[in-house]
Amino acid sequence: MTSPQPAESRTQGRSGQTATLAEIAREAGVSAPTVSKVLNGRADVAPATRSRVEGLLRAHGYRRRRAEASRSPLIDLVFHELESAWAMEVIRGVENVARDAGLSVVLSESAGRLTPGRTWADQVAARRPHGVILVLSGLDESGRALLTSRSIPFVVMDPAGDPGTDVPSIGATNWQGGLAATRHLVELGHTRIGAITGPSRMMCSRARVDGYRAALETAGLPVDPQLITTGDFHHEAGYRQGLALLRREDRPTAVFAGNDLQALGLYEAARELGLRIPEDLSVVGFDDLPIARWVGPPLTTVRQPLTEMAEAAARLVLDLGRSAEAPAATRVELATSLVVRSSTAAPAGR
DSSP states (O other), rough: OOOOOOOOOOOOOSSOOOOOHHHHHHHTTHHHHHHHHHHHTTTTTTTHOOOOOHHHHHHHOOOOOOTOOOOOSSEEEEEEEOHHHHHHHHEEEEEEHHHHHHHHEEEEEOOOSOOHHHHHHHHHHHOOOSEEEEEEEOHHHHHHHHHTTTTTOEEEEEESSSSTTTTTTEEEEEHHHHHHHHHHHHHTOOOOOOEEEETTSSHHHHHHHHHHHHHHTTTOOOOGGGEEEESSSEEEEEEEHHHHTTTTTTSEEEOOSSSHHHHHHHHHHHHHOOOOOOOOOOEOOOOOOOOGGGGSOOEEEEEEHHHHHHHHHHHHHHHHHHHHOOOSSOOEEOOOOOOSSSOOOOTOOO
16 A cells, blocks of 8 residues: 655746656656655655655755645654753753643654754654754754655754754853853952863854853953863763863862853862862852752852743744744844852952
8 A cells, every 4th residue: 555645736946847746756767656655754765766856856845735744743852962951951841832732742862963864854754743843953954855845844942053044943142141150250359260161063152152251351351271171061071171170280260160060060070179169169050950059059150041942942843833934033042141159259368
């Protein structure tokens, strides 16, 4: 039994001429049911055939009519890594919106890659969810074309790189957050302020350290490259890089840890070296995860509204799926804010 063939929508090609799916099938040298299988994400199509058909669909600018696209009651939520309290805040936000819409959430991970692979894209095409949210990740050109041709909307949350003007995205004011964190330390009287950044390939990480540099330069303080170390946003990196910073003879009196998990690793490094927080070392994180309130001492941090960002991403992807016209705002940045607790104080002797 073959898959039902979609209605013969005419598609506009780059040449300006139109083609039906039957004509695309003839051009590809396959049957119309085979084109239907490719459109429906079926696995029983040879890779070379699938690639040829996908190329022709892209060349003709095919986009499945929304009336044709029967959707599963799902939202696909894709993380580049799924192993921290940070991810739980995002999941909570997407679940809040999905629950109200009568939808379920499918979680997947791209194993540290910034773009999920082709296998994932084929699985999503087969599931036909209401939408896809990619967190700290993105889509390559073929993945975007595949979802677009199936009328599966997608949104990138906290994009790793510049997603492009045509990709809907939800982010936060990372530069402003880095500026506020460092300015707070400067106003307390610190002049040697270290930083543990996240991965340089991530746009949010670069923006935060740029804000750190801007605060120092505005205050007339030198930006010492020796006080800037690179982490990966995990606890172990905060511990490892924290030890390196704090063992220096001219160690910093304060550190902007880049995120809360690295701040907790820095706490551990300070304890190991017999340094007290905040008497000997002031620490500022970024994210304001729930644990930030309960560590000792409670962590001064930059609040990134993760749950609200995830809710906004989920609402946007559902809005994109409901209307043929894009919403007025498809690139949104939510405000960050400094939350002062007990991990920061004036440097000793001031």
